Amino acid sequence: MTRPLLLSVEKVTKSFGGLIAVKNVDFQVEQKEIVGLVGPNGAGKSTLLKIINRFYRQDTGTIMFEGKDISRLNSHQVCRMGISGTAQIAQAFPDMTAIENVSIGVLFGKPGRTSVNEAKKKAVEVLRFVEFSENKMETLAKNLNIAELRRVQLAKALATDPKLLLLDEVTTGLGHLEGERAIEIIRKIRLRGTTILMVEHIMKVIMGLCDKVIVLDHGEKIAEGTPKEVANNEAVIRSYLGESSDCSK
Amino acid sequence: MPLEISLSTLVQIVIWGLINGCIYVLLASGLNLIFGVMKVVNFAHGEFMILGGYVSYWVSIYAGLNPYFSIFVSIGVIGIVGVLTERVCFRRVLGTSKLNEIVLSLGLIYVLQNAMSVLWTDKERQISSPFEFITVHFEIININMRLDLLIVIGVTVLIMAGFYILIKRTKIGRAIRATSQNRSAAMLMGINVEYMDMFSFGLGTALAATAGTLLAILFPALYPQAGAMPALKAFTIIVLGGLGSTIGAIVGGLAYGLAESSAIAILGGTWRDAIAFAILILVLVIRPTGLFGEKEA
Amino acid sequence: MKKRTQLILAVAIIAIIAVSIAAYYYLTVPPERTIKIGLVASLTGPGSAEGADMQRAAILAVEEINAAGGVYVSEYGRNLTVTLEIGDDKTKPADGVIAVEELIKSKNVDVLVGGLSSSVTLASQVPAIDNNVPFVITGASTPQVTRRTDKNTSYMFHYCTIIDDYSETIVKFLNHTVRPTLIDEGRMDPERNLRLAMLVRNDAYGIGCYDTTVRFINDLGLPIEIVEYQKFEPGATDFTTQLTLIQAAKPDAVYHAGLTAESSNLVKQGLQNVGLKTIYIAVEVCQTPQFYEILGSWGDYQILESKFGSKAASYSDAVDTYIANYMQRWKDAQGNPIIPGMMGADTYDAIYLICKAIENAGTLDKAKIRDEIENIEMDQMLIMMKNGMIWFDQNHEIDPISFIEQMTWNSTTSQLTTYIVYPDSLKQRDFELPPDYENEYS
Ligand SMILES: Nc1ncnc2c1ncn2[C@@H]1O[C@H](COP(=O)(O)OP(=O)(O)O)[C@@H](O)[C@H]1O
Ligand SMILES: [Mg+2]
Numbered sequence: 001m002t003r004p005l006l007l008s009v010e011k012v013t014k015s016f017g018g019l020i021a022v023k024n025v026d027f028q029v030e031q032k033e034i035v036g037l038v039g040p041n042g043a044g045k046s047t048l049l050k051i052i053n054r055f056y057r058q059d060t061g062t063i064m065f066e067g068k069d070i071s072r073l074n075s076h077q078v079c080r081m082g083i084s085g086t087a088q089i090a091q092a093f094p095d096m097t098a099i100e101n102v103s104i105g106v107l108f109g110k111p112g113r114t115s116v117n118e119a120k121k122k123a124v125e126v127l128r129f130v131e132f133s134e135n136k137m138e139t140l141a142k143n144l145n146i147a148e149l150r151r152v153q154l155a156k157a158l159a160t161d162p163k164l165l166l167l168d169e170v171t172t173g174l175g176h177l178e179g180e181r182a183i184e185i186i187r188k189i190r191l192r193g194t195t196i197l198m199v200e201h202i203m204k205v206i207m208g209l210c211d212k213v214i215v216l217d218h219g220e221k222i223a224e225g226t227p228k229e230v231a232n233n234e235a236v237i238r239s240y241l242g243e244s245s246d247c248s249k
Numbered sequence: 250m251p252l253e254i255s256l257s258t259l260v261q262i263v264i265w266g267l268i269n270g271c272i273y274v275l276l277a278s279g280l281n282l283i284f285g286v287m288k289v290v291n292f293a294h295g296e297f298m299i300l301g302g303y304v305s306y307w308v309s310i311y312a313g314l315n316p317y318f319s320i321f322v323s324i325g326v327i328g329i330v331g332v333l334t335e336r337v338c339f340r341r342v343l344g345t346s347k348l349n350e351i352v353l354s355l356g357l358i359y360v361l362q363n364a365m366s367v368l369w370t371d372k373e374r375q376i377s378s379p380f381e382f383i384t385v386h387f388e389i390i391n392i393n394m395r396l397d398l399l400i401v402i403g404v405t406v407l408i409m410a411g412f413y414i415l416i417k418r419t420k421i422g423r424a425i426r427a428t429s430q431n432r433s434a435a436m437l438m439g440i441n442v443e444y445m446d447m448f449s450f451g452l453g454t455a456l457a458a459t460a461g462t463l464l465a466i467l468f469p470a471l472y473p474q475a476g477a478m479p480a481l482k483a484f485t486i487i488v489l490g491g492l493g494s495t496i497g498a499i500v501g502g503l504a505y506g507l508a509e510s511s512a513i514a515i516l517g518g519t520w521r522d523a524i525a526f527a528i529l530i531l532v533l534v535i536r537p538t539g540l541f542g543e544k545e546a
Numbered sequence: 547m548k549k550r551t552q553l554i555l556a557v558a559i560i561a562i563i564a565v566s567i568a569a570y571y572y573l574t575v576p577p578e579r580t581i582k583i584g585l586v587a588s589l590t591g592p593g594s595a596e597g598a599d600m601q602r603a604a605i606l607a608v609e610e611i612n613a614a615g616g617v618y619v620s621e622y623g624r625n626l627t628v629t630l631e632i633g634d635d636k637t638k639p640a641d642g643v644i645a646v647e648e649l650i651k652s653k654n655v656d657v658l659v660g661g662l663s664s665s666v667t668l669a670s671q672v673p674a675i676d677n678n679v680p681f682v683i684t685g686a687s688t689p690q691v692t693r694r695t696d697k698n699t700s701y702m703f704h705y706c707t708i709i710d711d712y713s714e715t716i717v718k719f720l721n722h723t724v725r726p727t728l729i730d731e732g733r734m735d736p737e738r739n740l741r742l743a744m745l746v747r748n749d750a751y752g753i754g755c756y757d758t759t760v761r762f763i764n765d766l767g768l769p770i771e772i773v774e775y776q777k778f779e780p781g782a783t784d785f786t787t788q789l790t791l792i793q794a795a796k797p798d799a800v801y802h803a804g805l806t807a808e809s810s811n812l813v814k815q816g817l818q819n820v821g822l823k824t825i826y827i828a829v830e831v832c833q834t835p836q837f838y839e840i841l842g843s844w845g846d847y848q849i850l851e852s853k854f855g856s857k858a859a860s861y862s863d864a865v866d867t868y869i870a871n872y873m874q875r876w877k878d879a880q881g882n883p884i885i886p887g888m889m890g891a892d893t894y895d896a897i898y899l900i901c902k903a904i905e906n907a908g909t910l911d912k913a914k915i916r917d918e919i920e921n922i923e924m925d926q927m928l929i930m931m932k933n934g935m936i937w938f939d940q941n942h943e944i945d946p947i948s949f950i951e952q953m954t955w956n957s958t959t960s961q962l963t964t965y966i967v968y969p970d971s972l973k974q975r976d977f978e979l980p981p982d983y984e985n986e987y988s
Contacts, residue, residue, distance in 0.1 A: 053437060055433065055436075055437065074436070074441075075433075075436040075437050076436050076437075076438075076439045076440055076441045076442070079436075079437060079438060079439035080439050084437070084438075085437075087437075091431060091433065091434035091437070092431065092434065093426070093427050093430040093431050093434060093435075094430055094431070095426070095430055096426065096427070096430065100423070103423070104423060104424075104427045104435070104438050104440070105438050105439070107420055107423060107424075108424060108427075108438055108439040108440045109438050109439035110439065116418070116419070116420060116423070156438060160438065160439060
């Protein structure tokens, strides 16, 4: 079955100084699809996500979102168009409470006007949705632990009502139990019909969640297909075995 | 220096410290706002202050407006000048290198000073207040106070209350705080950080313009070069209060004003400006994060 | 293009070139020798009010001398006109040195005149000393300009009052006039000393005023004590804390030594902000239009030590004529006449004395001019001298008369005028205490 196209990445290249982090990458994400982005450390996964959310400018190539060219837009613009996500290193506003952090997303991350009070209500709702502990709602972000910060970050992203959610290693660094709960939340998001593009190290997670997997190595796309196809792809096995054993766990 | 200072003398010294402190609070809050959002030290902040004083001076002379009302004109004019300065100058160099930002704001000092020299000459000026001859008597502490002093305190309280509410309660205040706390997270959350830069720069210079007007009502301190020292003091104050802390700038400004008048009283008038450097060095050595700053940035 | 047009164009170009060459030669013909006087003045910075006055006075003197035919110099067998070259010392020592070097090296001045601030002039006089250019100093009040021992000051002349003169006159006035008035009015116990507070600029001039005051009180054994001594930084605009401390010391009078803006503002702040209702005594340095302008009605009953009373009721014909000419010549942007100041008067006199010395020398040789300045003897002009004559003593200093003026606010004209209240020989009115005067006894 084919669904309408949401995101289309066309021949995107990005280098940092002499290092080419993303090289001529092409792929597409359809609506309501969950796409996994995998590859060894340093493959360029995070960089690719940051090009899509316009944190970085690509050197060449085009990015289309809902049929519109977003290659020249800024982060705040694409956020309002419906692209939002979490970063590998959790980002928050340290001197704001959890609720305030999330209400920033409600206030500024989507079109339309929202009052400060409405934003607060919505923020609490979203925080509950990501199962954030009730008694930490008014705690300053700088006093939260990593797992809590991750949830705040996810809530912030969800608060903007994204059409495309970009998730970068949601489970990395979390304990087993916390990781399981994070995956549960992603399933809940999926049920709401949000399209997700996620970077994940743990193959089991990808296998259980994704409709499609894209494999990057040294900035290049080396494989694309259903989780099963990709797991049996020779190039993928070679690249994983040759690299660090990160992905075997 | 007589050690047996009477109560009313002491009260007067404290009052003078606080009044000077009011001006420093306004100046430092603007500098702090700009630093918080843009992470740029606007070395030309003192020049915006003096420029603001001159605008009020002009408006009060040529339009015959009460100088306390001309503050609003000055806020508008200097706010716009600030926004344009950000848009035309700082936007281009922001994030290229710290050195570029420093050179740019140092350069602005000379451009603004010379422009002011051309427009208003080097003569010291003072804005004359319609309440110049009115004094208020406080029976309890047996002190006569110029009405203007009370108005200056009142205006500062009003402006700072407005500023505080803007930062803490309004939508744009949240965007400002978000941008200063984490610029990249802010822009990923849909905040137009470049717009925030412009807005904060304009608001910061508008606060400086208020400080300049009040200063020029109290003292003959309006001449093109007069901004250099106050700007340095404002910088000391935000280091003292903790970079980026709104409350820190307020408490720091008042504390600095008190420190300055006590330094004059205890050590002599020649210490007036030296005290800024002394405090700066002391704070940097003992508590580099300032009174209200975080241990770890 | 037609042939004819081309021809016209060619002729036009040749004509333009020819005219340019002719003009070039015409304009670069060496100009006629004139007497070049270099004025060193603070046209910018904290001394700019005084500097502007010096500049106006110098221009006026030069115009008058030239209008009268110039100066006869026998070496040239005819009258030479005087040209004035002006150097701005920006009220800063380093810029003063640059200004004087430029006057000497590129403007080739024959003589220098001016020099306002003591610290600036001590620096800016060095190139004049090193190049043996006679310099008549008309502003700086430190005696060091002609008495310093690290340099040969034989080309330096000091045509103005020195710090010692200010303090001597003020201390004598306090003892002779203020103290008896306070006693008469029951404001002071005759047994006690007069309580004097001092508020001075933290530089050679201000501190010098304090030191000389202490010295004169002791040397003359006067019943005056200094109950509070405060300083402020050059260019200060806020004096309130110092004034509050002075108020706490309950003085009978305040002697303040600042430049125009500082002194006028501190009086205003003392009365307006601090409520220190006393007698404020300013030094002649402040004798500028700006002083009266800033003070406005706050100057009522206040005191100024001076040797040139620009606002005083008539006391000398020469001064009256000068003031009239000056106000005729100089108007502000609104067309109102500008009132002359004291440093300008010094400078005006000095330019006349320089021209007289050149005439006596009969040459523009700097050593000869120096000798003639040293031996000058001419009738006093604007500045009154103790023996009525302009002459320099062995320290290259003059012997002027200084006096005390009291200001009065005229509410109908909205102007301050002054009357001489000391010494008795010049007195126009009796000294009066301000109606709201307060001291220990109030
Ligand atoms: N801001 C940056 N500046 C320079 N090099 C970078 C930057 N971000 C990433 N890189 C480099 O680009 C490559 C890809 O990084 P990244 O996208 O973070 O990989 P991944 O997320 O797949 O582990 C790495 O070699 C990394 O060192
Ligand atoms: Mg990564």
